[in-house]
Amino acid sequence: MGFNESTRAIPLLLSASLFCLLGLGNCDLSLNYYNNSCPRTEDIVKEQVEKLYRKHGNTAVSWVRNLFHDCMLKSCDASLLLETTEATISEQTSPRSFGMRNFKYVNTIKDALEAECPVTVSCADVVALSAREAVVLLGGPYIPMRTGRRDSKQSYFEVVEDFIPNHNDSLDLVLSRFQSAGINTEGTVALLGAHSVGRVHCANLVNRLYPTVDPTIDQEYAEYLKRRCPNPNPDPKEVEYARNDNETPMVIDNIYHKNLLSHKGLLLVDQQLVSDPSTVSLVEMMAANNSYFHEIFASSLLLLSENNPLTGDEGEVRSDCRFVNSE
Ligand code: HEM
Numbered sequence: 299m300g301f302n303e304s305t306r307a308i309p310l311l312l313s314a315s316l317f318c319l320l321g322l323g324n325c326d327l328s329l330n331y332y333n334n335s336c337p338r339t340e341d342i343v344k345e346q347v348e349k350l351y352r353k354h355g356n357t358a359v360s361w362v363r364n365l366f367h368d369c370m371l372k373s374c375d376a377s378l379l380l381e382t383t384e385a386t387i388s389e390q391t392s393p394r395s396f397g398m399r400n401f402k403y404v405n406t407i408k409d410a411l412e413a414e415c416p417v418t419v420s421c422a423d424v425v426a427l428s429a430r431e432a433v434v435l436l437g438g439p440y441i442p443m444r445t446g447r448r449d450s451k452q453s454y455f456e457v458v459e460d461f462i463p464n465h466n467d468s469l470d471l472v473l474s475r476f477q478s479a480g481i482n483t484e485g486t487v488a489l490l491g492a493h494s495v496g497r498v499h500c501a502n503l504v505n506r507l508y509p510t511v512d513p514t515i516d517q518e519y520a521e522y523l524k525r526r527c528p529n530p531n532p533d534p535k536e537v538e539y540a541r542n543d544n545e546t547p548m549v550i551d552n553i554y555h556k557n558l559l560s561h562k563g564l565l566l567v568d569q570q571l572v573s574d575p576s577t578v579s580l581v582e583m584m585a586a587n588n589s590y591f592h593e594i595f596a597s598s599l600l601l602l603s604e605n606n607p608l609t610g611d612e613g614e615v616r617s618d619c620r621f622v623n624s625e
């Protein structure tokens with residue numbers, strides 16, 4: 299750990315144990331949970347995530363989105379990673395998972411762990427730790443995370459839409475969904491800053507462009523988006539997309555919040571953060587101070603990563619993240 303990382307880690311470590319004592323975090327998880335059973339766990343995840351990032355930079359972006367889609371839905375339990383079988387429909391096939399990618403490389407990380415310690419490190423911890431390492435590679439803060447999560451034995455395909463908001467849902471709905479995962483308004487405004495990396499397909503944008511342009515979009519930016527998405531009815535299989543942040547597309551930074559203030563938010567859920575008095579001042583504060591954004595992003599991602607985990611004897615530790623263990 300470099301000097302910068304360890305100094306930044308201290309306040310978070312304190313807040314992690316305080317959160318636990320106050321009943322806000324999960325006390326069944328612990329720092330360095332695999333210290334005895336698989337001491338190199340966190341190093342292996344870091345090595346694999348870095349190796350993948352050097353070959354396919356956007357894997358890092360995927361690990362951050364994976365944490366959101368897995369942990370927001372009931373629990374951080376790797377239910378997202380289960381593939382469709384005769385018995386299961388994968389959450390990955392939900393319309394809310396549109397555009398998610400790189401799932402095959404989760405297996406690369408898990409295989410490296412299995413080679414060292416078979417059936418020991420849960421896929422849910424792979425989801426959490428890979429996101430933690432990804433955030434660092436994407437220029438975000440280092441977030442110490444507890445481990446010891448267990449994996450679900452089922453997919454929650456049927457209820458994905460009850461937990462993960464849609465691109466055009468109201469701010470009230472978005473805030474209440476995050477509230478259910480223990481994340482307040484400030485945390486929500488910070489977490490949506492993950493949209494400073496990655497891409498959005500035209501299917502999620504065209505309803506802001508056609509038949510008429512949403513008046514909350516900057517005129518020039520709307521012209522640019524229409525050039526990116528010329529078809530009002532895009533073929534969902536077409537790889538047409540716009541970048542969330544053209545200036546630093548691979549950095550988790552407050553350019554997201556600056557863009558919102560200049561009416562260059564991509565999704566409706568992004569842009570409406572500045573249309574509402576309860577969130578606009580938070581957007582302004584984060585746009586003015588990247589350290590403040592990173593601080594709240596880190597504490598909120600930590601909370602999300604500890605949303606209602608399975609621990610102890612609950613669930614199982616999968617040997618292959620794509621399938622439940624056979625009996
Ligand atoms: C109201 C909440 C949210 C909604 C409605 C939402 C929706 C979306 C949509 C529609 C996309 C574009 C998918 C595509 O067209 O390919 C996207 C991308 C993304 N989202 Fe979210 N999101 C939300 C919150 C979050 C949170 C909390 C995080 C992480 C902390 C996150 C991380 C990402 C990332 C990293 C991408 C880029 C993926 C890529 O380029 O592969 N999102 N989101």
Ligand SMILES: *[C@@H]1O[C@H](CO)[C@@H](O)[C@H](O)[C@H]1NC(C)=O
Pocket residue numbers: 330333334
């Ligand atoms: C790991 O476990 C060993 C022996 O069980 C202990 O001495 C050491 O302090 C532990 N390290 C951490 C970082 O928890």
Ligand SMILES: *[C@@H]1O[C@H](CO)[C@@H](O)[C@H](O)[C@H]1NC(C)=O
Pocket residue numbers: 464466501502505
């Ligand atoms: C939200 O967008 C979807 C298409 O992605 C559309 O079917 C739906 O009608 C929109 N909902 C609202 C409230 O505009």
Ligand SMILES: *[C@@H]1O[C@H](CO)[C@@H](O)[C@H](O)[C@H]1NC(C)=O
Pocket residue numbers: 587589590593
């Ligand atoms: C920016 O935010 C950091 C972290 O919250 C805080 O310590 C610092 O004082 C803020 N800087 C300014 C100029 O407000």
